[in-house]
Amino acid sequence: xxxxxxxxxxxxxxxxxxxxxxxxxxxxxxxxxxxxxxxxxxxxxxxxxxxxxxxxxxxxxxxxxxxxxxxxxxxxxxxxxxxxxxxxxxxxxxxxxxxxxxxxxxxxxxxxxxxxxxxxxxxxxxxxxxxxxxxxxxxxxxxxxxxxxxxxxxxxxxxxxxxxxxxxxxxxxxxxxxxxxxxxxxxxxxxxxxxxxxxxxxxxxxxxxxxxxxxxxxxxxxxxxxxxxxxxxxxxxxxxxxxxxxxxxxxxxxxxxxxxxxxxxxxxxxxxxxxxxxxxxxxxxxxxxxxxxxxxxxxxxxxxxxxxxxxxxxxxxxxxxxxxxxxxxxxxxxxxxxxxxxxxxxxxxxxxxxxxxxxxxxxxxxxxxxxxxxxxxxxxxxxxxxxxxxxxxxxxxxxxxxxxxxxxxxxxxxxxxxxxxxxxxxxxxxxxxxxxxxxxxxxxxxxxxxxxxxxxxxxxxxxxxxxxxxxxxxxxxxxxxxxxxxxxxxxxxxxxxxxxxxxxxxxxxxxxxxxxxxxxxxxxxxxxxxxxxxxxxxxxxxxxxxxxxxxxxxxxxxxxxxxxxxxxxxxxxxxxxxxxxxxxxxxxxxxxxxxxxxxxxxxxxxxxxxxxxxxxxxxx
Numbered sequence: 001x002x003x004x005x006x007x008x009x010x011x012x013x014x015x016x017x018x019x020x021x022x023x024x025x026x027x028x029x030x031x032x033x034x035x036x037x038x039x040x041x042x043x044x045x046x047x048x049x050x051x052x053x054x055x056x057x058x059x060x061x062x063x064x065x066x067x068x069x070x071x072x073x074x075x076x077x078x079x080x081x082x083x084x085x086x087x088x089x090x091x092x093x094x095x096x097x098x099x100x101x102x103x104x105x106x107x108x109x110x111x112x113x114x115x116x117x118x119x120x121x122x123x124x125x126x127x128x129x130x131x132x133x134x135x136x137x138x139x140x141x142x143x144x145x146x147x148x149x150x151x152x153x154x155x156x157x158x159x160x161x162x163x164x165x166x167x168x169x170x171x172x173x174x175x176x177x178x179x180x181x182x183x184x185x186x187x188x189x190x191x192x193x194x195x196x197x198x199x200x201x202x203x204x205x206x207x208x209x210x211x212x213x214x215x216x217x218x219x220x221x222x223x224x225x226x227x228x229x230x231x232x233x234x235x236x237x238x239x240x241x242x243x244x245x246x247x248x249x250x251x252x253x254x255x256x257x258x259x260x261x262x263x264x265x266x267x268x269x270x271x272x273x274x275x276x277x278x279x280x281x282x283x284x285x286x287x288x289x290x291x292x293x294x295x296x297x298x299x300x301x302x303x304x305x306x307x308x309x310x311x312x313x314x315x316x317x318x319x320x321x322x323x324x325x326x327x328x329x330x331x332x333x334x335x336x337x338x339x340x341x342x343x344x345x346x347x348x349x350x351x352x353x354x355x356x357x358x359x360x361x362x363x364x365x366x367x368x369x370x371x372x373x374x375x376x377x378x379x380x381x382x383x384x385x386x387x388x389x390x391x392x393x394x395x396x397x398x399x400x401x402x403x404x405x406x407x408x409x410x411x412x413x414x415x416x417x418x419x420x421x422x423x424x425x426x427x428x429x430x431x432x433x434x435x436x437x438x439x440x441x442x443x444x445x446x447x448x449x450x451x452x453x454x455x456x457x458x459x460x461x462x463x464x465x466x467x468x469x470x471x472x473x474x475x476x477x478x479x480x481x482x483x484x485x486x487x488x489x490x491x492x493x494x495x496x497x498x499x500x501x502x503x504x505x506x507x508x509x510x511x512x513x514x515x516x517x518x519x520x521x522x523x524x525x526x527x528x529x530x531x532x533x534x535x536x537x538x539x540x541x542x543x544x545x546x547x548x549x550x551x552x553x554x555x556x557x558x559x560x561x562x563x564x565x566x567x568x569x570x571x572x573x574x575x576x577x578x579x580x581x582x583x584x585x586x587x588x589x590x591x592x593x594x595x596x597x598x599x600x601x602x603x604x605x606x607x608x609x610x611x612x613x614x615x616x617x618x619x620x
Contacts (some may be wrong), residue, residue, distance in 0.1 A: 002053040004062055006046045007078045010088065011127050013039040018120035021113060032113035033106075036120045037099045042093035043127070044362040047085070056082055056474050061133050061197065068509070071192065079133035079196060080480040085469070086333065087130040087263060091256055094336045095123055101344050102247040105351070115155060115245070115331040122148035126256045130263065132603055135184045135194040138264065142224065143179070146173050149257055153244040165243040172237040176227020183220030186272065188214060200270045210271070220275030221268060226261040229261030229313045232287045234478070238310055239294075242302040246347030250303055250340045253309040259332050262316045266325040266479075281321025285413045288314025292420040296427070296541035297528065300357050301346045304428050306384060309339055311417060315398055318410060324401035329475045331394035337466050338382035338391055341459035345376040348448040348456065349432060355439045359428055360525070364437040373433050375456040378431050382463040384422035384509045392492070393467030399501035409499075415508055422512030430520040438524075468492040 017039035021032045049387030063077025064234070078084075082143075099119060106112045125148050127205035128141030131211065149171075188194055190210050191202050199235025202209050210217055225231070238258065242249055252258060265272075265280070272280070298304045312335050319328035350357055352369050366373045382389035395418060402411035437443045447453070468491040477485075487492065495502040519527055529536040538544065 001051075003046075003050050005082060006050040007062065007131060010043040010046050010050075010092070010125065011078070011131055013042055014127065014206060015580040018117050018124065021117040021120065024570060026113045026117070029107075029112040033103050033116045036116035037096070037103060040092055040096045040099050040123055041153070043123075044089075044096050047088045047092055048068035052091075054080075056085055057477050058085070063133060064364075065138075072188075072194075074136050074194060075134060076137060077133035077195075078131040081132075082474045083263075083267065083329065086329070086474050087259075088127070090259070090336045090536045090607075091123065091126050091130060094340050094459070095126075095251060095256060097458060098192040098247050098251050098344070099338060101250075101347070101452060101455045102245075104449055105247055105333060105347055106245060109245075111155065115152075116156065118151045119251070122152060122251065124257070128146065129260050133196055135187065135196075139177075139181065139184060142177065142260070142264075145257055145260060146170060146177070149241075150253055152248040152252070154249065155243045159243065162243040165237075165240040171242050172234050173227040175284055176223045176234050178223070179220045179484050180224025183223065186220060190217070196267060199268075203270045210273075214271075214273040215275040218272040219279060221271065222265065222276065222280055224316070225261030225263070225265050226283070228264075229258050229317060230287075230310055231261070231283050231314065231317055232290060232609055233545075235287060235291065235310055236542075236549065239303050239306045239542070242300065242306050246302065246343060246350060249306065250343035251595060253306055253339065253343065258309060258313055259336065262313065262320065262328055262332050265317070265320045266329055268608055269320070269325050269479075277321045277323060279321070281318050281407070282319055284314045284316070284319070285410045287311070287416045288318060289413050292417045292424070293539055295424040295543050296420065297526075297536050298424075299359055299526075299540075301349060301362075301428065301432065302343070302357060302358050304359070304613070305339070305342050305346055307426065308342075308421065309335075312339070313382075315414065317396070318414070319398045320403055322401050322405045322407060322410070324405075325479045326441060326472065326475045327394065327397035327401045330397055330472050331391075333471055333475075334382070334390040334394040334463075334466050336587070337459055338379045338389070338463040341379040341456060341463050342374060342383065344452075344456055344459065345372050345379060347444075348372040348452050349376075351452065352446050354444075354446040355570050356439070356441050359431045361439045361527030362432045362437075362442050362445075362599040363435045364400070364433075365445055366433040366441060369447045371447060371453040371456065373584065375453070375460040376429065376433070378460040378463050380425045383425050384513065385418055385505055386422075386509055386513075387495070387506065388464070388467065388492070390463050390466035393472075393491075396495045396498070396502050396505055397472070399505050400495075400498040403498070403501055415504055418505055419477075419508035422509040423516050426513045426516035427520050430516060435522050435524065465552070470496070 006060060014036075020035055025032045025035065059081040061077055061079050063075035065073065066076040067074040099116075102115070102119065106115050107117065122145065125141050125144035129138055132138040132141060147359040150166045150170040153169050154162050156162045157166075187199065187210070191199055191212060193202065208214075226505055227234050238253065241252060244252070253548070261501045288311045289312060291307045295304050295307035295311065298307060309383050312331070315333050316335075319325075319331065349362070349365065349369065349372060352365065352372070353362060356362065379390065385392045399411065399414055399418075402408075402414055437445075468488060470491065471489075472491065472494070473485050531539075532539075541547075595603075596602075
């Protein structure tokens, strides 16, 4: 392997950046931000150099022994293959653009230096997940991502809503991580290793190695992915994470954190049997449908895009469950481009609107924010799956995967979700950019500075051409032994090989756009609540999942906590420990009465003791 040191530098440069900022440069916003941007930019350059020297299809590991306990040997190792190197490009490339965007977006924030320290810590944690070659290292970085996302979501900690959102994200992810850890322990107990390559070799040589526990082990590991990638029923944290700054939303909801679950599923696909994959596919499909319905009646510009992320993650998880890691990772990469573009464009709108986020307070921004308008348009077309934009190719591959597996129910769900996606995306588009200005902020809106719009333009380019520049070749080589490498022209025309899902996908997307245009071209008010009644209210209130969890699980938790507190306070502390404590106190008080200081009393007690001793020794 050439340039063996580069992967280690890519991993540890963001950690070094976070450490330097935290210890030395917190007082300088400019220096701190430049250090953080420099670290991730250097990681991107080193990734390019490493891939150029070794090729994207290089496969190997580099590691040092970290821990040996009995039969457990754990390496601190990096796994380098097409899957991890493509993810390196996503994390350092898209993440780097988000860092640059943040330089201007956070410029007036007093905590800008602290923000970039957290950003660097998050990047280090995410790179650790991408590069880890074993489950223990993955789990450690998995938890570091949880901690750093908690810090970023709750960055504006003076806002109670931000603190609540951070805690909600952290606790919800811990629920998934409990199952994840149990699955890791089960796999180690059954296969005797935590190393991904060793585990894969064991499963290849003996597909029944996990025995009757295969389904349970697979679903427990999936719990971790359900938490990080916000799959039902652990989906409730992701929309509330919008309380963080917009660059955080882009980083968490587009390129990195939520992608970790899908990446982990693809990395460990060899562990899942058919039953586990079946469950995973249907959970993904249900999440995609549920989130798309919720998005239809949201009014916060960032929350609409967040629910879109939930829905698209459901697509990816469904594809994995249908034994389609290549379509899943393809869509993950395309999603990183166009969803980061949409979030950052939304941030540009928020800046231009003086931090207004309600779409019904906007309107007529097309002429006032031309760069943001055109980049958002590209992102919206890509998300809706309109050719030739990136989302069209990746969405088509997932629809084709449904038909290939002959799962017509999930195909119908995916098609319906595609139509809903185009509808709610262009509902947002028409209300924000067309019609008349609804507030003074909209009348006085302005285009964002170049450092904000430049990343938008770059992401817009990739959201346009990303579908046919070779990404499927790279992922295909990872997962398909006899994968055929396609030329640029072949990739461009690839959807024509499966015309049925292609035409159906395009048709429902155009229908969704047309319906959005018909209902929102003027955009004065939302006509759907009057048409849908209670269903619209349920969509707006997220189908009352938060209220349901509050009334059931949280109330049950509070009841059990109260019972445990009562037992601890009155039985353990009051009765048992209290009796021991009280008995010791009474014994001490009784013995103290014997300490009179009177010589006759001591002589009497001495004689009485001798008499009792003689009785017990000689009396029997």
